[in-house]
Amino acid sequence: MKVIELHKSVTDSNDRDADRLRAEMKKAGVLLINLMSSPGSGKTTLLGATIKGMPDTRIAVLEADIDSAVDAEKIASWGARAIQVHTDGMCHMDAGMTREGLEGMGYEGVDLAVLENIGNLICPAEFDTGAGLNVMILSITEGDDKPLKYPLMFETSDALVISKIDALPYFNFDMEKCIERARRLNPDIKVFPLSAKTGEGMQAWTDYLHQEIRNWRENS
Amino acid sequence: MHELGIVTHVAKTLDEVAEENRITKIGSVTLQIGEVSGIINDYFVDCWDYFKKKHPVLQEAVMKIEIIPAVTYCEDCRSEYETVKYGKICPHCKSERTYLIQGNECTIKEIEAETEE
Numbered sequence: 207m208k209v210i211e212l213h214k215s216v217t218d219s220n221d222r223d224a225d226r227l228r229a230e231m232k233k234a235g236v237l238l239i240n241l242m243s244s245p246g247s248g249k250t251t252l253l254g255a256t257i258k259g260m261p262d263t264r265i266a267v268l269e270a271d272i273d274s275a276v277d278a279e280k281i282a283s284w285g286a287r288a289i290q291v292h293t294d295g296m297c298h299m300d301a302g303m304t305r306e307g308l309e310g311m312g313y314e315g316v317d318l319a320v321l322e323n324i325g326n327l328i329c330p331a332e333f334d335t336g337a338g339l340n341v342m343i344l345s346i347t348e349g350d351d352k353p354l355k356y357p358l359m360f361e362t363s364d365a366l367v368i369s370k371i372d373a374l375p376y377f378n379f380d381m382e383k384c385i386e387r388a389r390r391l392n393p394d395i396k397v398f399p400l401s402a403k404t405g406e407g408m409q410a411w412t413d414y415l416h417q418e419i420r421n422w423r424e425n426s
Numbered sequence: 427m428h429e430l431g432i433v434t435h436v437a438k439t440l441d442e443v444a445e446e447n448r449i450t451k452i453g454s455v456t457l458q459i460g461e462v463s464g465i466i467n468d469y470f471v472d473c474w475d476y477f478k479k480k481h482p483v484l485q486e487a488v489m490k491i492e493i494i495p496a497v498t499y500c501e502d503c504r505s506e507y508e509t510v511k512y513g514k515i516c517p518h519c520k521s522e523r524t525y526l527i528q529g530n531e532c533t534i535k536e537i538e539a540e541t542e543e
């Protein structure tokens with residue numbers, strides 16, 4: 207036996223797979239978004255409001271729940287293409303599983319594909335899924351200290367949606383402090399406070415998505 | 427199950443390394459795991475022992491783990507301190523402008539292997 211020094215990150219093979227997937231999606235002109243948050247912070251509800259708010263955009267959704275198909279059925283009932291991806295009990299999606307889901311669903315003719323990642327603020331941030339854009343949701347019910355506790359997710363996200371702002375009067379959530387904490391970790395992060403329930407703030411969010419879809423196509 | 431996810435990636439990476447280096451058998455794998463990486467070591471080794479059976483070159487590979495202590499740096503007083511003991515707030519000057527400099531890693535340091543001829 208001989209010793210071979212590697213010094214490779216364990217995510218090395220996934221990182222390369224993710225880069226390949228990103229290039230394939232670029233070529234196909236499909237913007238893939240990796241949507242991450244804790245369980246119940248409003249991913250599926252936001253997707254529903256987004257589908258309604260962007261009627262001319264063809265949206266497809268990959269639902270990565272650990273074992274139920276509830277969310278995929280909801281999305282399909284709102285008129286978007288949806289597939290349930292099986293994660294075999296894993297706590298995050300990686301590029302290989304994302305590719306399988308996309309291929310299983312088919313993405314021809316799609317403008318925007320969204321991966322609803324597994325509800326968890328830690329593991330999904332560590333694995334590149336091959337998405338062109340990483341978006342995280344923090345609901346105001348979770349508290350404004352989350353950037354301090356889960357810095358990596360804030361660092362790796364391009365955009366932060368602060369959801370359920372219709373409930374602000376009932377919670378001690380300091381919006382300014384939260385945004386300041388997030389920006390300290392990631393000065394370029396785009397922030398969208400919104401309520402999928404009342405529609406407040408939804409316009410800025412869908413405008414952002416339209417712009418990102420255009421950018422993705424122009425540079426392909 | 428974070429450990430299982432990582433184990434699958436380690437195995438995948440090692441399969442690739444084995445092919446590139448014409449390795450027939452891997453006897454051991456040494457991982458460096460940060461103290462605050464969130465990985466539970468005992469559980470990780472169990473996952474490994476279960477999972478390696480699916481990969482011919484890894485069947486006999488023993489998992490060795492080296493822990494890397496977590497250290498945080500304070501931008502205000504430019505000192506370093508133990509993350510696990512003090513958290514985000516600098517014990518010297520009470521600043522919050524601090525960041526982790528080591529302790530979050532999960533890397534494959536080295537393997538012991540047999541190669542063709």
Ligand SMILES: Nc1nc2c(ncn2[C@@H]2O[C@H](COP(=O)(O)OP(=O)(O)OP(=O)(O)O)[C@@H](O)[C@H]2O)c(=O)[nH]1
Pocket residue numbers: 243244245246247248249250251252277325369370371372373400401402403404
């Ligand atoms: N008040 C209020 N409630 C909301 C809003 N968005 C979502 N909710 C509620 O929050 C709960 C969880 O919403 P989901 O959209 O299922 O959350 P999710 O992140 O998809 O949940 P998982 O997939 O289970 O992780 C539901 O009861 C929603 O009705 C909002 O903007 N305002």
Ligand SMILES: [Mg+2]
Pocket residue numbers: 249250251277322
């Ligand atoms: Mg959901």
Ligand SMILES: [Zn+2]
Pocket residue numbers: 500501502503504505516517518519520521
């Ligand atoms: Zn200090």
